[in-house]
Every structure is written in structure tokens, then in C-alpha cells.
Amino acid sequence: xxxxxxxxxxxxxxxxxxxxxxxxxVLVLTLxxxxxLGLIPAENLSYDRIxxxxxxxxxxxxxxxxxxxxxxxAAHRTRTTVHDLGVNNDQATxxxxxxxxxxxxxxxxxxxxxx
Amino acid sequence: xxxxxxxxxxFVRPLPTSWWLKEKRYxxxxxxxxxxxxxxxxxxxxxxxxxxxxxGADAFDAYLVALWSPASLILSVFIFQMAVIHSMSxxxxxxxxxxxxxxxxxxxxxxxxxxxxxxxxxxxxxVFFWLGGLM
Numbered sequence: 001x002x003x004x005x006x007x008x009x010x011x012x013x014x015x016x017x018x019x020x021x022x023x024x025x026v027l028v029l030t031l032x033x034x035x036x037l038g039l040i041p042a043e044n045l046s047y048d049r050i051x052x053x054x055x056x057x058x059x060x061x062x063x064x065x066x067x068x069x070x071x072x073x074a075a076h077r078t079r080t081t082v083h084d085l086g087v088n089n090d091q092a093t094x095x096x097x098x099x100x101x102x103x104x105x106x107x108x109x110x111x112x113x114x115x
Numbered sequence: 116x117x118x119x120x121x122x123x124x125x126f127v128r129p130l131p132t133s134w135w136l137k138e139k140r141y142x143x144x145x146x147x148x149x150x151x152x153x154x155x156x157x158x159x160x161x162x163x164x165x166x167x168x169x170x171g172a173d174a175f176d177a178y179l180v181a182l183w184s185p186a187s188l189i190l191s192v193f194i195f196q197m198a199v200i201h202s203m204s205x206x207x208x209x210x211x212x213x214x215x216x217x218x219x220x221x222x223x224x225x226x227x228x229x230x231x232x233x234x235x236x237x238x239x240x241x242v243f244f245w246l247g248g249l250m
Contacts, residue, residue, distance in 0.1 A: 014212070020154045021205040024198040026239040028157065030246050031164075032191035036183045044248030045179065047172040053246075054168060063165060067158050074155025081148040086130035101155075108162055114169045 009076060016073025019066060051115070060112045067108040075101035150201035153194045206231040 034040035043049070053059050075097040082093045135141040160182075167178035181187060209231050210224030244250045 016154075017201075017205050020198070021202040022235055022238050023242065024154060024157055025195060025202055026242045027161075027246075028191055028195045028198055029239075030243050032160075032182055033188070033195065034243075034247055035179075036188055040247040040249065042179070042183075047168070047175040049248060050175070051168060051172075054165065063161070067162055067165075070154055070158035074151040074158065077148060077151035078155070081145070081151070084135075084145075084148070085132050086134070088127060104159060104162055108165065111162070111165045111169050115165070 012069065012072045013076040016069035016071075016076075019069050020073060023066065024070075054112075055115045060115065064108055064112055068105045071101035071104045146200065147204040150197045150204070153197035154201060157194050157198070202235060206235065 030040065031045065035042045035045055054063055079090070079093050079097045082097075083090060087093065135145040164175075164178055164182075167174040182191075206228055210227045213227070215222040215227055
């Protein structure tokens with residue numbers, strides 16, 4: 001019997017959903033809204049402070065994992081939702097959704113290696 | 116696959132694209148699913164961030180100026196709202212996605228949901244103070 005790739009696809013989707021559920025609200029609040037709202041001094045998010053955090057080996061790994069899982073989660077869920085909207089062209093949907101997620105993942109790796 | 120190009124012409128049940136507008140719970144379902152677009156969008160915004168970070172201090176400063184511009188703030192507030200909807204709907208489903216068995220009894224759903232909300236709160240406070248450089 002052919003082996004199904006479904007557990008891997010779904011596992012990554014679930015991992016992405018969980019990681020983003022815990023982290024996206026606080027990341028948006030901290031990085032995008034914190035300084036303009038006056039909750040966080042702008043210099044706390046400056047290049048000099050953020051660069052060492054991200055460039056640390058552990059930082060690179062975490063940022064890479066976070067972006068990869070977020071994109072995969074979004075891609076997989078978009079694919080199933082497009083199907084739910086009555087679009088019966090899963091091949092094309094897959095190419096677009098997973099293509100964007102894959103390209104983003106590769107770019108994340110490249111940018112993080114270039115830091 | 117569309118019907119015309121397939122010689123077998125299988126029956127495809129017609130489904131209006133707007134089916135989910137007919138009932139409140141369908142709208143809730145579609146809203147929940149649509150949050151993923153904003154999760155993906157935010158990942159792309161972070162991706163641009165690390166690209167600009169790799170280009171040096173001036174590029175990263177320009178990124179922050181753009182990120183904190185009024186137009187971007189409106190988008191960020193919207194992303195924040197969608198992200199919170201994602202978190203709540205995700206955690207509310209955890210008893211169904213991973214039921215917890217203690218011996219031969221199933222733990223009540225509210226314990227699993229409550230534990231996730233508690234963890235979410237702790238993680239959020241820690242990340243906010245640590246990443247925001249407030250401690």
C-alpha cells in the first residue's frame with residue numbers, strides 16, 4: 001500500500017497552528033504596536049539590540065522554525081479553505097499555496113545565513 | 116478539474132461560493148479559516164524584517180519606520196485581531212484535537228482549554244517583557 005504523506009502534512013499544519021496561536025499576538029503587540037503605542041521605547045527594538053538576538057545560532061533557528069511553520073500552516077489551511085469555497089482544482093491550489101510557503105522558507109534560510 | 120475537459124463528465128455538485136454566508140456558524144467557521152491568511156502575511160512581514168536586518172542598521176531602521184507608519188499600524192491592529200481569533204479558536208478546539216485520558220477517564224475539556232489559555236498568557240507576558248527589553 002502506498003504510504004500517505006497526510007500525517008506529515010497535518011503534523012506540520014498542527015505544529016504551525018499551535019506555535020502561531022501562542023506567539024503571533026504577542027509578536028505583533030511587541031514588534032508592530034508596542035513602540036507606536038508608547039509601551040516599549042523604540043531604541044529597545046533598534047538594530048543594535050535586535051541583531052544579536054536574531055543572529056545568535058539559537059535565534060536563527062527559532063526565527064527560521066517560526067517562519068517555516070507559520071507559512072506552512074497558512075498554506076495548508078488556505079488550500080483546504082479554497083477547496084471549501086467550491087474550487088475543484090486542488091493541483092493548482094497546491095502549487096500556489098505550497099509554492100509561496102516553500103519559497104518563503106528558502107528565503108528565510110538564505111537571509112538568516114547572510115546575517 | 117472542470118467538467119467540460121473531462122470526457123467522463125463526473126457529477127460535480129454545484130456549490131455557490133457564498134454558501135458560508137447563509138448561517139452564523141458557517142461565517143464563524145470561515146472567519147476562523149481566514150485567520151491563516153493573516154498568519155501567513157505576518158510571517159512574510161517578519162521575512163522582510165530579517166532581510167532588512169541582513170542589510171545593516173540603516174535598512175533595518177527604514178523597515179521600522181515603515182512598520183510603524185500609520186497605514187501599517189492599521190494593518191497591524193487588524194492582523195492582531197485576526198491572530199487573537201486564531202489563538203482562541205485554536206485553543207478552544209484542543210480537547211477535540213488532543214483529548215487527554217487520565218486512566219480510563221477522559222479529562223474534561225475545560226481543563227485542557229484552560230491550561231492552554233494559561234500557558235498563552237504566561238508566554239505572552241514573558242515574550243513581551245523580554246523581547247521588548249523591559250526587564
